[in-house]
Amino acid sequence: xxxxxxxxxxxxxxxxxxxxxxxxxxxxxxxxxxxxxxxxxxxxxxxxxxxxxxxxxxxxxxxxxxxxxxxxxxxxxxxxxxxxxxxxxxxxxxxxxxxxxxxxxxxxxxxxxxxxxxxxxxxxxxxxxxxxxxxxxxxxxxxxxxxxxxxxxxxxxxxxxxxxxxxxxxxxxxxxxxxxxxxxxxxxxxxxxxxxxxxxxxxxxxxxxxxxxxxxxxxxxxxxxxxxxxxxxxxxxxxxxxxxxxxxxxxxxxxxxxxxxxxxxxxxxxxxxxxxxxxxxxxxxx
Numbered sequence: 001x002x003x004x005x006x007x008x009x010x011x012x013x014x015x016x017x018x019x020x021x022x023x024x025x026x027x028x029x030x031x032x033x034x035x036x037x038x039x040x041x042x043x044x045x046x047x048x049x050x051x052x053x054x055x056x057x058x059x060x061x062x063x064x065x066x067x068x069x070x071x072x073x074x075x076x077x078x079x080x081x082x083x084x085x086x087x088x089x090x091x092x093x094x095x096x097x098x099x100x101x102x103x104x105x106x107x108x109x110x111x112x113x114x115x116x117x118x119x120x121x122x123x124x125x126x127x128x129x130x131x132x133x134x135x136x137x138x139x140x141x142x143x144x145x146x147x148x149x150x151x152x153x154x155x156x157x158x159x160x161x162x163x164x165x166x167x168x169x170x171x172x173x174x175x176x177x178x179x180x181x182x183x184x185x186x187x188x189x190x191x192x193x194x195x196x197x198x199x200x201x202x203x204x205x206x207x208x209x210x211x212x213x214x215x216x217x218x219x220x221x222x223x224x225x226x227x228x229x230x231x232x233x234x235x236x237x238x239x240x241x242x243x244x245x246x247x248x249x250x251x252x253x254x255x256x257x258x259x260x261x262x263x264x265x266x267x268x269x270x271x272x273x274x275x276x277x278x279x280x281x282x283x284x285x286x
Contacts, residue, residue: 004069009087015046016046016084017088019093020093022094023084024047024096024099025076025097027099028099032055046065047063051067052072078211081096085209093117093203094204097237097239098241100239100240100244101132101240102238106235106281109270120233125227125233127200128202129198131178131199133154133155135240136154137153138264139258140256155263155265159197159278159279174228179195182242186256233283236271236279
């Protein structure tokens with residue numbers, strides 16, 4: 001029987017003692033196997049695959065732990081991430097994402113995520129900014145769910161940042177709201193609070209730390225893109241999630257016959273390409 005997330009965390013298993021740990025919210029069956037395989041290849045010690053129903057994994061890697069959890073409900077990421085944060089030892093590196101999303105970081109072709117996070121911690125950073133880069137299929141007639149790994153496209157330009165302010169209108173130090181991709185080009189189909197492409201997807205656990213619904217944390221330093229003295233590493237999550245949603249949403253499905261435009265570019269599934277297009281920052285890590 002597949003345990004629930006709460007049951008697993010309450011048992012305090014050995015899998016939670018050492019990071020980095022990936023929390024993957026499985027919302028549907030689209031590219032679940034490739035998502036899990038990518039996380040394994042990245043080097044996560046434990047991968048918590050949270051799904052409403054048990055996954056049918058033909059050859060599960062020992063790092064993968066399938067747990068039942070209603071990952072489709074609103075605020076599912078908040079509940080899951082905050083629960084895991086409280087259950088693991090303080091200082092454990094955690095990552096969270098969804099199925100049909102793939103984490104890339106500088107030089108990830110030759111280095112493991114643990115190596116990168118160890119360097120990031122040495123720079124006294126407890127969180128890492130990630131940009132969610134939308135992927136989409138070039139031919140929606142052939143791939144009606146907009147998902148195709150072999151011919152994935154992304155926007156090579158059209159990204160921008162705006163200054164972030166607090167509730168009183170004061171500018172927040174080293175924080176920006178990032179926009180671009182399908183969320184920008186088809187913004188009329190997305191609520192205003194879901195148009196940003198920045199996500200603090202990698203962070204160190206700490207008792208009492210809370211992830212918020214907008215993918216930021218209640219500790220403002222966690223939400224910064226760099227320290228005060230120099231640029232830091234950033235990462236990218238290439239994601240079919242928005243493309244899938246736009247194809248499933250009745251308000252947009254019949255009005256969008258293609259995601260292609262003059263700045264569409266083939267994705268070659270490399271961190272190097274993302275760095276060349278300025279979609280993630282190597283910082284001081286060479």
